Amino acid sequence: MPEIHPFKRLRTWTLRAAADQGQIIRVSCNLCRITHNYLPDDLEKLSGNLQLDRLLTKFKCDRCGKRDYLQMKLHFPHGSEYGSLKIRRLKDIRTVTVPVWLDDVLR
Numbered sequence: 001m002p003e004i005h006p007f008k009r010l011r012t013w014t015l016r017a018a019a020d021q022g023q024i025i026r027v028s029c030n031l032c033r034i035t036h037n038y039l040p041d042d043l044e045k046l047s048g049n050l051q052l053d054r055l056l057t058k059f060k061c062d063r064c065g066k067r068d069y070l071q072m073k074l075h076f077p078h079g080s081e082y083g084s085l086k087i088r089r090l091k092d093i094r095t096v097t098v099p100v101w102l103d104d105v106l107r
C-alpha cells in the first residue's frame with residue numbers, strides 16, 4: 001500500500017476527528033526547541049473544527065514570537081503517558097476591546 005504523504009493526511013483530518021480518536025496535537029518550535037501538547041477539544045473551542053493543515057497558522061511561538069519554525073504532529077498517547085504527559089490546557093478565553101480611530105473634521 002502506498003505511503004500517504006503526511007500533509008495530505010492532515011488536510012483530510014480535522015480537530016474533531018483527532019479529538020474523537022483521543023489524539024494530541026503536538027506543536028514544536030525548532031528554533032527554541034520547545035514543545036507543547038494540546039487537546040484538540042481546547043483548540044476547537046478557539047478556532048472551530050479546522051482541518052489540521054490549516055491549524056498551524058493559528059499558532060505563534062511564545063518565546064521567539066515567530067511562526068516560521070513551528071512544526072505540528074499528531075500524537076497517539078501511550079497508556080503510560082496518562083497521568084504524566086504534560087498538556088497545555090485552555091484556561092480561559094479573553095475578549096480584548098481594541099479602539100478604532102477615524103480622523104475627521106469638526107462638523
Ligand SMILES: [Zn+2]
Pocket residue numbers: 029030031032033061062063064065066069
Ligand atoms: Zn520559538
